[in-house]
Amino acid sequence: MDNLAFLTSPDMSRAKLATNHVIIAECSGLKKISVRKLIDKNKDDLEQFGILSFEMTPLSDSRGQKVKVYQLNRNQAMLVMTWLDNTEPVRAFKMALVKRFDELEKELQARQIARAVEKPQGKTLHQAISEWQHYPRHGKTWHTIFRTLLATVATGQTKKQIFARDTDWRKEKPLLDLITAEEMARYRSLENIALAMILAGSDYEPIKTAITSISQAPMMITA
Incomplete structure (x- = not known):
C-alpha cells in the first residue's frame, strides 16, 4: 500500500x-x-x-x-x-x-509544520552563536558547523547522505528541508542543548561531545 x-x-x-x-x-x-x-x-x-x-x-x-x-x-x-x-x-x-x-x-503537513516551527528557534541559535565568545575563531562558518552537527546526529547520517536524499542538484536547498518530522523533533531537542551550552559559555568541543553522546542513547523528545 x-x-x-x-x-x-x-x-x-x-x-x-x-x-x-x-x-x-x-x-x-x-x-x-x-x-x-x-x-x-x-x-x-x-x-x-x-x-x-x-x-x-x-x-x-x-x-x-x-x-x-x-x-x-x-x-x-x-x-x-x-x-x-x-x-x-x-x-x-x-x-x-x-x-x-x-x-x-498528513505526513507532508507534519514535516512542513515541523520545519516552520524550527525556523524561529534557528534564529535564536543563530544569534547566540553570533554573540558567542568563541565565535571569531572560525567566523561565520560556526553557524554551518552547528547546523551540520545537529542534523547529522538527529538523522544518524552524514551531511552528504542527507543531501543525497534529493537527486535534484539544480537548486541549492537548506539541509533541514530534507529531514523528516521525527528527525526535526530530535533536531529541536539537540538545538536546545547546544543553545543552553553556548549561553553558558562552553567551548565547541564539550558541546560536540554532549550532542554526539546523545546519539548513543535513547532520545527524549519534549514538546
Whole structure:
C-alpha cells in the first residue's frame, strides 16, 4: 500500500503528492500502454488540475530504450480513475489510493509544520552563536558547523547522505528541508542543548561531545 503514491521530492519546500500511470495500471489490472494512451487522449482535461509531468524511465527488458511514465497529482489521479471501468480491482484500488494520499498528505503537513516551527528557534541559535565568545575563531562558518552537527546526529547520517536524499542538484536547498518530522523533533531537542551550552559559555568541543553522546542513547523528545 505504501507504494501506491509518493512524495515527488524529499525537499519539503517543493515536495508534492503524486502517483503514476504505471501504478494505476498494475493495481487496476490494466495494460500500462492503455492507461498511458487514455492520459494522452485526455491531456487537456488533466492539465486543468496542474502540469502533467512525466519521466522517461528505462525498460527493464530492453537495451537503452525508455518509456514515458506520467506522474499525476491527486486530482489528476482521481480524474483518471473516473474514466476506468468500475471493476472490483479498480474499486479496491480507488479506496486504497485515497487512503494512501490522505496518509501522505498528513505526513507532508507534519514535516512542513515541523520545519516552520524550527525556523524561529534557528534564529535564536543563530544569534547566540553570533554573540558567542568563541565565535571569531572560525567566523561565520560556526553557524554551518552547528547546523551540520545537529542534523547529522538527529538523522544518524552524514551531511552528504542527507543531501543525497534529493537527486535534484539544480537548486541549492537548506539541509533541514530534507529531514523528516521525527528527525526535526530530535533536531529541536539537540538545538536546545547546544543553545543552553553556548549561553553558558562552553567551548565547541564539550558541546560536540554532549550532542554526539546523545546519539548513543535513547532520545527524549519534549514538546
